[in-house]
Amino acid sequence: MKTDIILAGVGGQGILSIAAVIGLAAVKEDLYIKQSEIHGMSQQGGEVYSHLRLSDRPIHSDMIPLGQGDLILAVEPLESLRYLPYLKKEGWLVTNTSPYENIDNYPDPAQLFEEIRKLPHHLLVDAAALAREAGSARAANMVMLGAAEPFIQVSDDHLIAAIQELFARKGEKVVETNIEAFKAGKAEAEKER
Amino acid sequence: MEEKLFLLGDEAVAQAALDAGVSGCYAYPGTPSTEIMEYVQASRQAAGSGVVREWSANEKTAMEAALGMSYAGRRAMVCMKHVGLNVAADTFMNAAITGVNGGLVxxxxxxxxxHSSQNEQDSRYYGHxxxxxxxxxxxxxxxxxxxxxxxDLSERYGVPVLLRLxxxxxxxxxxxxxxxxxxQNPLRLPSDPKQFVLLPSIAxxxxxxLLADRPKFMEESEREDGHNSYTRHEGARRGILACGLAYNYLMENFPGGVPYHVxxxxFYxxxxxxxxxxxxxxxxxxxxEEGYPFAEELLLGVPPRTEPVxxxxxxxxxxxxGELDPxxxxxxxxxxLEDPEETPGLAVPRPPSFCPGCGHIDVYKALNVAMEKYGTGRVFSDIGCYTMGALPPYNAINSCVDMGASITMAVGAADAGxxxxxxxxxxxxxxxxxMTGLLDAVNKKSPVTIIIxxxxxxxxxxxxxxxxxxxIEQICLGxxxxxxxxHTIVPLRKHHEENVKIMEEELAYEGVSVIVARRECVRVVAARKKNKKR
Incomplete structure (x- = not known):
């Protein structure tokens, strides 16, 4: 078993929280894991990505080899396309549909969706709406984690336990909202597939 | 069972130093090294054992303090990014001559x-x-x-040891x-009281x-249970020499085993x-190898060998x-391997930009107006978030070279006319x-305007x-x-006119002017508000 995930989004969207939840859950399952992040110039509003590798055998490279990723999980549609070179042909692209438009030449979102729909396996999720329903627009990242759940071979129980652990210091309410968001994303993915 | 932690490479280094009995960590922040010191600062273990862990003013002061701690017999670690070693190079080179007392890493x-640097220099050359x-x-x-x-190596051979990440x-x-x-080590003075006195005769x-010890380093390099290992593959005619991280990229390509000598x-x-x-x-x-062709050049020799190729x-x-990848x-x-897909043209770059409300924005807006009558090409800048002033829409600065170069380059350009x-x-x-460059400027009454x-x-x-x-102001006056x-100004939109006026006046003054534009980082303010809410 091996799952290679490229997480993508914009600085401030909670990409590294998604990585942390999957990482914690994978540790609970006693899987090998490597999670590579980019720090530094990625200030608020810049490109952020992380390579997350899970396996039941030791993992060598910290980076996912080009063309071998199983899943691109993106919290922003333009960012979902940026890392396509890493996705294998039969891989899945799962992305939030809300554009984060902080550049003048941001393309027409309709064109982005058209490009995404060219891929054999894709899933577009309105994470913002689902997050609001769950109680907070800020939980869009956990909606996306939920939407990707069917592709990640880590159990729900461990993912939820990891969400609890990660958000515990922010209080009961935040934990609940994030779990709700996770569940909403998962339900959406199961409906769409 | 041994405890297993989920750590960044930087954090693993920090935790290892604490577990190895370090008494002091010294550093100046710099990507990708910053998290080492941050981990040590946040560590309860470090607090409990009184490990010294304050940021230093720069990499050189950090390395000197670390050398001082080593002098006193205790273990010290100093951390920096690659270009930081240029700043600390004087200490680094001479610490190889003084040697150490407590272990120095x-x-x-x-x-x-x-990814976030102005060059990709390879620190192995410094070790060499x-x-x-x-x-x-x-x-x-x-x-x-x-x-x-x-x-352990450092204490065994009495030399600093370089760890390259x-x-x-x-x-x-x-x-x-x-x-x-x-x-940790107890306090213990060097057995030779002159060891650290690099007068020519002692140096x-x-x-x-140091030269006499070099064969011992080679013995370490060749040790059977050491960090360099040779695996023969019967019948293969190709050999691979894989350094550091590059070894993983090799292994990634051969899950069933590498069919070459490796x-x-x-260890160098x-x-x-x-x-x-x-x-x-x-x-x-x-x-x-990751970085420069360091080992490759050594293997090639002069004139470049042709056998083996x-x-x-x-x-x-x-x-x-550039860096390697699998x-x-x-x-x-x-x-x-097939060529990878290309990134679709639609995925335009999202260059780093100032956070909304950042004070640097107001500084550049005012400066651009104040500079109008002189034209472009006169603003030297430096390394930090404000370097993004080079990007549109500001296009406000003309240099970013090394830490502190803005002031001294402005002095040199003023010297040129x-x-x-x-x-x-x-x-x-x-x-x-x-600040040392500012002293040069003051001493020669250079016609420069410095905006901090x-x-x-x-x-x-x-x-x-x-x-x-x-x-800052005390330093400038001193x-x-x-x-x-x-002058101290507040870079806010409501003070724009006033700030432009101060800049214009000081630009017209043919001597050293310093304008401190002070407003707290918006991210720090936001983080504090968030913490208060909790």
Whole structure:
């Protein structure tokens, strides 16, 4: 078993929280894991990505080899396309549909969706709406984690336990909202597939 | 069972130092090394055992303090990014001559591909230059293990030891097994009271000692249970020399085992004996290394050897610049990998930009207006978030070279006749290496206007406490800036007119002016509000 995930989004969207939840859950399952992040110039509003590798055998490279990723999980549609070179042909692209438009030449979102729909396996999720329903627009990242759940071979129980652990210091309410968001994303993915 | 933690490479180094009985960590923040000190600062273990762990003003002061702690018999670690070692190079080179008392480990994180740096220099050359042992881990567990070994080597041979990291190792998280912690060293003066006095007569003796120890470093390099290991593959004609992280990219391509002879290198000087064996067994050798073609050049020699054939970054088998990755390595080995898909043109870059509401924005808006009558091409700047002033829509600065260069380059340009010349520098960069240049400017009454864009924090690397917090004006006055040409302004839209006017007046003054534009980093303000709510 091996799952290679490229997480993508914009600085401030909670990409590294998604990585942390999957990482914690994978540790609970006693899987090998490597999670590579980019720090530094990625200030608020810049490109952020992380390579997350899970396996039941030791993992060598910290980076996912080009063309071998199983899943691109993106919290922003333009960012979902940026890392396509890493996705294998039969891989899945799962992305939030809300554009984060902080550049003048941001393309027409309709064109982005058209490009995404060219891929054999894709899933577009309105994470913002689902997050609001769950109680907070800020939980869009956990909606996306939920939407990707069917592709990640880590159990729900461990993912939820990891969400609890990660958000515990922010209080009961935040934990609940994030779990709700996770569940909403998962339900959406199961409906769409 | 040993405790297993989920750590960044940087954090593994920090935890290892604490477990190895370090007494002091010294550093100046710099990507990708910053998280080492941040981990030590946040560690309860460090607090409980009284480990010294404050940021230093720059990498040189950090390394000097570390050397002082080593002098006193205790273990010290100093951490920086690759270009930081240029700043600390004077201490570094001479510490190889003084030698150490307590173990001294110098951790340097290189940034191949320049993810957040102005060059991709390879710190192994510095280790070679100083003629001290260099350790280069291939993964986070090795990084953890090597820190303790580096302290042991340092104390065994009485030399500083360099640990070289690279971005992808520093910033990747994985499970790391801990070793039982050990005690710190007691305070103990060097047995030779003259050891650290590098008067020529003593320095000559110390240098000869270092040279005499070099065969011992080679023995370490060639040790059977050491970090360099040679695996023969019966019948193969190709050999691979894989250094540090590059070893992982090799292994990634051969899950069932590598069908070539492999020399894994994680300790320098390079192991003569093992390389001789590799040469004897191979017609062709491919050198895989992150950074410059350091090992490749040494293997090639002068004139470049042709038998066995040496391949790598120099003959185009691998790119000459930039970091490696599994695909590049696989292609170099002729594995017939398909070209990757291209990123669709729609995915336009999203360059880094100022956070909304950032004070630097208001500084550049005012400065651009004040500079209108002089034209463009006169503003020297420096390293920090404010370097983004080079990008549209501001296009406000004309240089970013090294920490502190803005002030001194402005002085030089003014010397050449470019009057007025302007420097824009951050508060942390100013105390790092800007204030000595300010003294030069004051001494020659240089017609320069210096804007210290002060956000009360070292922002670029994530918000560390700057050395000059609350002291900037005092420093400027102390250095000799005239009171009437030292201003403090608040970079806010509502003060725009007033700020432009002050800048215009000082630009017209043919002497040194300093304008401190102070407004706290918006991210620090936001973080504080968030913490209060909790």
């Amino acid at each position: 110098v951790v340097v994180a290189d940034d191949p591909s320049m 230059f100083a003629q001290i042992p260099v350790l280069e881990p291939s993964d986070q567990q090795e990084a953890y293990n090597m820190v303790r070994e580096a302290f 690279v971005t992808r190792l520093s910033h990747s998280r994985t499970g790391v097994r801990r070793q039982p912690p050990r005690e 000559r003796r110390r240098y000869r000692q 020399l894994k290198v994680s 000087p390079l192991p003569d004996k093992l390389i001789r064996q590799l040469f004897a067994d191979s017609d062709e050798i491919i050198v895989l 040496i391949r790598g970054r120099l003959d185009g088998t691998l790119p000459r610049d 695909w590049l390595v696989g292609r170099a080995l002729g594995l017939g 470019l009057v007025p010349s302007v420097a824009v520098i951050g508060d942390s960069t100013f105390t790092h290496s800007g 864009s002060d956000n009360d924090v070292t922002a670029m690397t994530g918000g560390q406490k700057p050395a000059g917090l609350g002291k 250095v000799g800036v005239e009171k009437e040409h030292l």
